[in-house]
Amino acid sequence: MHILILGAAGMVGRKLAERLLREGRLGKQDITRMTLQDVVAPARPANASVPVSVVASDFADAGAAAPLIAERPDVIFHLAAIVSGEAEAEFDKGYRINLDGTRYLIDAIRAAGGGYKPRLVFTSSIAVFGAPFPEKIGDEFFHTPLTSYGTQKSICELLINDYTRKGLLDGISIRLPTICVRPGKPNKAASGFFSNIIREPLAGEEAILPVSEDVRHWHASPKSAVGFLIHAGTMDLNAMGPRRNLSMPGLSATVGEQIAALERVAGKNVIARIKRVPDPTIIGIVSGWPRDFVTDRALRLGFTTAEKTFDDIIRIHIEDELGGKFVG
Amino acid sequence: MHILILGAAGMVGRKLAERLLREGRLGKQDITRMTLQDVVAPARPANASVPVSVVASDFADAGAAAPLIAERPDVIFHLAAIVSGEAEAEFDKGYRINLDGTRYLIDAIRAAGGGYKPRLVFTSSIAVFGAPFPEKIGDEFFHTPLTSYGTQKSICELLINDYTRKGLLDGISIRLPTICVRPGKPNKAASGFFSNIIREPLAGEEAILPVSEDVRHWHASPKSAVGFLIHAGTMDLNAMGPRRNLSMPGLSATVGEQIAALERVAGKNVIARIKRVPDPTIIGIVSGWPRDFVTDRALRLGFTTAEKTFDDIIRIHIEDELGGKFVG
Numbered sequence: 218m219h220i221l222i223l224g225a226a227g228m229v230g231r232k233l234a235e236r237l238l239r240e241g242r243l244g245k246q247d248i249t250r251m252t253l254q255d256v257v258a259p260a261r262p263a264n265a266s267v268p269v270s271v272v273a274s275d276f277a278d279a280g281a282a283a284p285l286i287a288e289r290p291d292v293i294f295h296l297a298a299i300v301s302g303e304a305e306a307e308f309d310k311g312y313r314i315n316l317d318g319t320r321y322l323i324d325a326i327r328a329a330g331g332g333y334k335p336r337l338v339f340t341s342s343i344a345v346f347g348a349p350f351p352e353k354i355g356d357e358f359f360h361t362p363l364t365s366y367g368t369q370k371s372i373c374e375l376l377i378n379d380y381t382r383k384g385l386l387d388g389i390s391i392r393l394p395t396i397c398v399r400p401g402k403p404n405k406a407a408s409g410f411f412s413n414i415i416r417e418p419l420a421g422e423e424a425i426l427p428v429s430e431d432v433r434h435w436h437a438s439p440k441s442a443v444g445f446l447i448h449a450g451t452m453d454l455n456a457m458g459p460r461r462n463l464s465m466p467g468l469s470a471t472v473g474e475q476i477a478a479l480e481r482v483a484g485k486n487v488i489a490r491i492k493r494v495p496d497p498t499i500i501g502i503v504s505g506w507p508r509d510f511v512t513d514r515a516l517r518l519g520f521t522t523a524e525k526t527f528d529d530i531i532r533i534h535i536e537d538e539l540g541g542k543f544v545g
Numbered sequence: 546m547h548i549l550i551l552g553a554a555g556m557v558g559r560k561l562a563e564r565l566l567r568e569g570r571l572g573k574q575d576i577t578r579m580t581l582q583d584v585v586a587p588a589r590p591a592n593a594s595v596p597v598s599v600v601a602s603d604f605a606d607a608g609a610a611a612p613l614i615a616e617r618p619d620v621i622f623h624l625a626a627i628v629s630g631e632a633e634a635e636f637d638k639g640y641r642i643n644l645d646g647t648r649y650l651i652d653a654i655r656a657a658g659g660g661y662k663p664r665l666v667f668t669s670s671i672a673v674f675g676a677p678f679p680e681k682i683g684d685e686f687f688h689t690p691l692t693s694y695g696t697q698k699s700i701c702e703l704l705i706n707d708y709t710r711k712g713l714l715d716g717i718s719i720r721l722p723t724i725c726v727r728p729g730k731p732n733k734a735a736s737g738f739f740s741n742i743i744r745e746p747l748a749g750e751e752a753i754l755p756v757s758e759d760v761r762h763w764h765a766s767p768k769s770a771v772g773f774l775i776h777a778g779t780m781d782l783n784a785m786g787p788r789r790n791l792s793m794p795g796l797s798a799t800v801g802e803q804i805a806a807l808e809r810v811a812g813k814n815v816i817a818r819i820k821r822v823p824d825p826t827i828i829g830i831v832s833g834w835p836r837d838f839v840t841d842r843a844l845r846l847g848f849t850t851a852e853k854t855f856d857d858i859i860r861i862h863i864e865d866e867l868g869g870k871f872v873g
Contacts, residue, residue, distance in 0.1 A: 368707040379696040
């Protein structure tokens, strides 16, 4: 089985590639080959037991998809995108990469011919929803994106549904919760603080909390995200009917609940490193974000999270990123 | 005020142009100029009191929109599309006209510069909804198109919302009910019978009813459709917030109720011209179509139908198309 990961240099893409190479199989099938694509060449995984090709190409280039598809990968994980803030600031670039890029990809699949019909797993986003919405967003709530990024993700979901319905590919779009704890350095993304206030204190560093503790948000660990992708890559999609897009399970928690979990897992010294510095801009942005979901459909279809509580999310971070240790 | 109608040779486009030229104004503003575009040159209206340009161009041509937009029309009614059956049979053509064409249009508006920000009224469709759905589809039900046509309409709604949100145009997408009674000859559209069983008997002709009388569907008269477009072209769209797409009011009726209305309006002789010839293909197609809607949002925003009952729909047809007379 040949697996192609688009956007493989990103955090989730890297973790997905690592897990697939470690396990050597996807579902019941042995992996015989892997192709990792991103706009900058993804790092070549060490000690891979199967041939791994590394490709640097611009997903917005009309010709980028064809050579990747010419190799007829069996399963394609499509994580390539520019993020919300960038798609909002750079209108054309956002549409070129997040919409045209996906269309080039699915049209290259369609053009391949010879009965080629790969599994396509597309990472969508809860940004397809925009306020006002109910406290818990259900499986049949309409798409009202308030960003170009959310618009582009929503359009790609529609395209993948239609191409699937027409028998041109075997697609599924999964909407990931906000990934927490995101490893790496603090970044300026408006959502960064949800991870910063856990990751930085565990590393002995201060973290800024720009919103109040009653802000509620929707989280999943990187481990859960990878698990969702693998399940989407292996499950029988016929069970979904023509509606091949859905929100993934997650954990709804307030910032206060995040901090209480951090105290339970890591102690008072750690949470003392969180500094409250309200930022009206971030407060404004976050107020328009989803807070909670009912994901019965995903649960019925066998999608499961790796965590039951926010304490688990923190423990997964300590285990997977910090080798089991933190600065107490 | 300069008005551009795209798809002006179609039935609704023709009726819209006629009404606008008859009234000489749109809302409170005098119409000073009109441009009528379609893939075949629309008929030049007789006795127009303002200059009317007639343009034949292919909406799927990347260069078709720019010269129309260069004239800086104040209000654009975008009715250009290929219909559901054709978009399903001709995949590429459907995407080129129904998706790319709209994108060329909005990008041409964006490229015009100089603060140009026209009102754009886009005719979407209830085909954005696909079964299964509730008996009455509400204003927040999600889009689950089961045709490429419905997919393309849904994508255009998203694009127009996003371009509007970014201040690039002043857009609204309205989902018209099935238009009944559609004038002209019987056609082979799966939905044709809803009109055929009224129009043909009133003209003294036989009509085939291919489904059972308990089939329920969602209707509006051509007069209502034109009224919706004019309201969308004149109302203050700020009242809608960023959700510039919505389902229009209509009338839910079973085929049996249609026939009973025809009997009340035109008598027993007329309904005797309806022949029941069940067609399993059409029965199958129609079973996946919306039957009824709750359109509170449109009603709150001032959209109103010209009819209260199906009897009214029939009377509007007799008045507007038959000069008040029918074959009894």
